Amino acid sequence: MTIHDAPPAYRRAFRPADGRLLGGVAAGLAEHLGVPVVWVRAGFVVATWFHGAGVLAYLLLWWFLPVREKDLPPGLAAATRRGDRSAGTRGRPVREVVQTLALCAVGLGVLIILAHARGGVEPRYLAPILLAGAGVVVVWRQLDESSQDRTLWRDRGPAAILRTAVGLLLVVVAGVFLLNEGGLGSLLDVAAATLIALAGLGLVLGPWIARLSSDLASERRERVRTQERADVAAHLHDSVLQTLALLQKNASDPAAVATLARQQERELRSWLYGEQAEHGVSLAAGVRAAAAEVETAHHVRVDVITVGDAPADADVAALVRAAREAMVNAAKHAQVDRVDVYLEVTGKAAEVFVRDRGVGFDPEAVAADRMGLRGSIRGRMERHGGTADVRSAPGEGTEVRLCLPLHRSEEGDPS
Amino acid sequence: MSLRVAIVDDHAMFRTGVRAEVDHDVEVVAEAEDVDSAVEAIIRTLPDVVLLDVHMPGGGGLEVIRRVHPRHLEVKFLALSVSDAAEDVIGIIRAGARGYVTKNISGPELVDAIRRVASGDAVFSPRLAGFVLDAFAGTIEVAQVDEDLDRLTEREREVMRLIARGYAYKEVAKELFISVKTVETHVSSVLRKLQLSSRHELTRWANERRLI
Known part of the structure; x- marks a missing residue:
């Protein structure tokens, strides 16, 4: 009954499936590196002061780090699918949210000061860039959630579409902003703006396309898995049916009935809820x-x-x-x-x-x-x-x- | 005055069985078979104790507690389940249940557990005690704040071990030369730690426990 792939020889970093603020990148990195999550967040903020490297790194990691998939025993997986249990999703504590907001505010402040001092990125570009960033975050977050939980698409379709639309709108508004600020005169500007818009589109839709293809691969894996599970379920059915037949035969012997029932219970339980180590x-x-x-x-x-x-x-x-x-x-x-x-x-x-x-x-x-x-x-x-x-x-x-x-x-x- | 109890379980046969077992000692005021009907019935009848199945349609017992608990703190929950998945058991306790017992518990033991929960104490089955010891075992991460909540005292650990060994509260008290009341205090304190601990290992442990 080995449905697990051999674990990779090296330790991989994952984004946690729940309890994340934005994409879970910082939380995942913190767990991987074994440092407090606030250090990682501070690191990203500080890196942002240098030509926005922090934001870029964050987005790239968000893109490339896989979400840790929960590998539940069949009984629990089935209960989750049927909605008989709620997955223990817990947000981060409020303290952490406030802490991160404060961190971002300080980072933004320093960024504005730096922009003034250096004369590099002009402050008036900052607002549209931020807007675009927010748009990307909204869309990606939505993609993350919907790829993780298909029922969410089904149950909260309108909300999901709305959120995606809002995110896209933010990006477009930011693009228009940039265009106007830059002055429409020269052809170069327009070309550059188009390029930016295209890049923005790619940035927004890129993960979606990437995810679609990886979804296909995992669908295939899932199918194999389902077949395997069906086999095991059939086997299990047989064992339970056997026991039931035995119970009927031994109906006059309470001790035997109890033992049989107990035996079957143990077997079923260990399979369904993964109570014992199989390996x-x-x-x-x-x-x-x-x-x-x-x-x-x-x-x-x-x-x-x-x-x-x-x-x-x-x-x-x-x-x-x-x-x-x-x-x-x-x-x-x-x-x-x-x-x-x-x-x-x-x-x-x-x-x-x-x-x-x-x-x-x-x-x-x-x-x-x-x-x-x-x-x-x-x-x-x-x-x-x-x-x-x-x-x-x-x-x-x-x-x-x-x-x-x-x-x-x-x-x-x-x- | 007998205690008022609600039974929430999606298996009618099981509800009937439990009702038959506890009917002499407590008053069963409501039965429900899924989350929505359970929430409605509990808020309508406000029972002293809700016997709550962990897995059922609509999001499971956890969802019932989430919806009722914040508004009606006086309603106590006792999880009664066949599921032994540590993640779910710890989850439902952290949501606010005052105890966890498995479905093969005997009638008198169940009545006893109901009484205990109703009086504000915690009910730990051997299995839950085992989970707790497992969860609080290992090295304590220094980076975690609120250290008091993140570890068990030696005495609490002692009590948990005896419960895991199959000792009833009375036997634990005798073994440790303390009163039953003190045992109850220790168990309640462990319950509180389980519910409030910010130790992220606790949830991570539950998630990864079976990934051996």
């Missing part, structure tokens, strides 16, 4: 698999909560086996229908807690066979440098705590 073997995946086995074999519910994860090695495998042993013990002896398992991996150690609210026992006076099982848990853990504690009292349930120090170098990060 490779890890500690968390091992513990979940062990829990699933125990659930099926002993007709109890085993709820697994995991925080963090670690790659599998011999020690980790021993931890998983010990945890499995503890689950089996709880399922067999505690006389409960539910066992809680909690796995937490911190930087230094992995801990697993297996807990039941069952009959419990007196750890001081256990029968020989129980002793053996406990020995196999404890012995196994100790052989691999870990520890195992059992807390229990008659009538108070049992909790087994397994702890394994992790002594791996930095490279253990499974990202």
